[in-house]
């Protein structure tokens with residue numbers, strides 16, 4: 001096993017407080033990307 | 046008064062039927078034809094397959110909901126298509142066969158004004174010799190019953206490992222052209238985490254086997270993504286995760302035969318190899334359902350409707366990878382010959398793959414077929430429903446709602462372990478799903494600010510929130526339509 005994720009990174013990944021804010025941030029970001037619209041590609045060019 | 050028939054009640058068919066019913070006045074009829082009496086939220090099958098969620102939590106019966114919402118429902122499977130009707134029936138119809146109850150085995154001509162084919166994929170286990178869910182120690186998590194079996198198999202093995210057995214676990218794709226690598230990726234991470242929780246991780250060798258050329262291809266040709274303050278390739282990110290969790294990998298593998306505890310495969314070098322295992326979960330190839338279509342004189346016109354999956358407004362002209370363009374991808378999901386037929390979700394025939402096609406030295410094609418995950422399946426269903434609604438309301442064809450996978454974002458929240466404080470998830474978003482090399486030439490066809498990866502506990506909470514939100518939405522509870530697809 002190669003430790004590719006450092007202890008500090010892992011702490012950040014699993015810390016509920018940090019992750020709570022990340023959860024809010026990701027929810028908004030994902031919502032903006034996914035619900036942010038879709039459309040045609042053909043009329044562009 | 047119009048009659049809209051929806052074939053299939055999966056993510057796509059159910060989304061189309063719900064939107065049609067909500068927006069169309071009651072005089073118009075919406076009828077769903079689907080053989081499975083339950084709606085299932087397929088993404089949560091991963092947790093059923095590790096025993097962390099009961100299959101009852103991911104499904105609910107469709108009949109009572111459809112009755113309450115005035116949506117017609119026939120528990121039947123479509124058999125063949127008659128888009129011009131026949132000598133006796135003037136209207137176009139689908140021939141369907143009931144699969145349950147007193148009418149079981151009976152066939153019915155279900156006429157329509159508009160037809161939505163949302164039958165998804167056929168799980169084509171037969172394409173790989175010996176790949177039968179629950180047989181030869183190989184399992185699937187593609188349906189809730191498969192996932193239940195997978196957990197039974199895994200649980201038994203964990204018990205044996207607790208008694209001192211060393212085990213080999215193999216997870217990935219079970220065919221040279223399988224898709225849905227994302228689901229297998231989630232499953233391998235969850236299984237690995239479960240082994241830790243059961244304190245038997247050191248007894249197991251866990252291996253990923255896949256038709257991908259590189260890790261993190263996911264049938265999307267991989268991606269360049271932002272990860273924290275860095276920009277990295279998806280294969281670097283997945284390599285980091287696999288190495289960190291001591292998961293080995295075999296790539297460019299076209300699994301072609303399964304025997305009891307042995308997976309045989311050909312690799313891109315053209316070598317025939319095999320891998321032994323005590324438990325495997327291998328995603329089969331997906332294919333169309335093999336539907337036939339006939340004109341009003343009963344001549345076979347299958348090639349006007351199907352190319353494996355259903356033909357829609359894509360550009361199917363064969364061309365080399367270097368000439369592929371986002372414009373090849375469909376936007377309205379309408380059949381070009383019969384304009385009252387649509388196919389959203391997995392049911393439409395893609396113009397080509399997204400990943401670069403590769404052949405082994407023996408000429409065997411080994412590369413992922415294009416995925417159409419839950420989000421695009423829901424979005425394309427809504428586009429189809431909205432165009433049909435506009436057409437009915439305006440009295441003339443209206444196709445203003447468009448959504449190409451080359452101009453649509455998707456999020457893949459891959460669970461990497463279950464638990465409110467110990468769980469984890471790999472959240473990846475891409476925009477667009479199909480890379481647009483003209484618009485984003487320097488970032489592998491994708492917009493970097495919208496293509497990112499994150500790893501951590503928040504990913505587990507997100508996946509769990511999506512589970513509850515989408516089941517709420519599917520149950521058509523108050524204000525369900527405010528939840529995006």
Ligand SMILES: Cc1cc2nc3c(=O)[nH]c(=O)nc-3n(C[C@H](O)[C@H](O)[C@H](O)COP(=O)(O)OP(=O)(O)OC[C@H]3O[C@@H](n4cnc5c(N)ncnc54)[C@H](O)[C@@H]3O)c2cc1C
Nearest residue numbers: 053054055056057087088122123164165228390391418419
């Ligand atoms: C294990 C797993 C995990 C996944 N995880 C995710 C995830 O985390 N995120 C994500 O976005 N996507 C995920 N996906 C992909 C997602 O489930 C699919 O994209 C989605 O289900 C496709 O929707 P669909 O409606 O096109 O097809 P389906 O959901 O397959 O629905 C097809 C429907 O058609 C019905 N049908 C079949 N044959 C007939 C017939 N002859 N006549 C009438 N009806 C018929 C079926 O009963 C079913 O109701 C996952 C897939 C799997 C297998």
